[in-house]
Amino acid sequence: MECGIRAAFLILRRYIRRYRLDTVELIVSRWAPKSENQTTSYIDHVCRMMGIEKDTKIAYEDKNTMCSLVAAMAKVECGEAIDEKTISKGYDMA
Numbered sequence: 001m002e003c004g005i006r007a008a009f010l011i012l013r014r015y016i017r018r019y020r021l022d023t024v025e026l027i028v029s030r031w032a033p034k035s036e037n038q039t040t041s042y043i044d045h046v047c048r049m050m051g052i053e054k055d056t057k058i059a060y061e062d063k064n065t066m067c068s069l070v071a072a073m074a075k076v077e078c079g080e081a082i083d084e085k086t087i088s089k090g091y092d093m094a
Contacts, residue, residue, distance in 0.1 A: 005082070005090025008070055013094060016060045024069070025054040031073070046072040063091055 011031075015021040021030055028043045047054050049072035050065075058065055067087045074082045 001082070001086050002089045002093060005070060005074075005087055006093040008073070009066065009091050009094035012066065012069070013060050016058065022058050023055050024050070024052065024058070027058070027069070028073070042076055045076050049075060063088075067091055 012027065015027055015030060019030070021027050024046050025043050028046060029039055032039050032042050034040075043054050046069070050068045058069065060066060067084065070087050070090070071082060071084070074080075074087075
């Protein structure tokens with residue numbers, strides 16, 4: 001599981017650093033495009049779970065925020081929560 005979470009962090013790091021996709025709205029729009037998903041609903045769910053606005057800037061170096069983002073995205077994607085320890089380990093591995 002940690003390896004899959006690590007992979008998500010690597011992708012998100014690229015989104016933020018290389019492509020300047022540094023808000024939930026920008027990240028989810030790329031991760032889950034409207035052509036394949038209900039992107040607006042996905043963004044709303046992630047923001048609600050994180051307790052932030054869709055245009056709040058996210059820094060990859062902010063481990064707590066990144067772990068919260070991945071936890072929320074995983075919940076939307078899988079329908080189940082992933083424990084914090086697993087997510088934190090995935091971040092540390094990335």
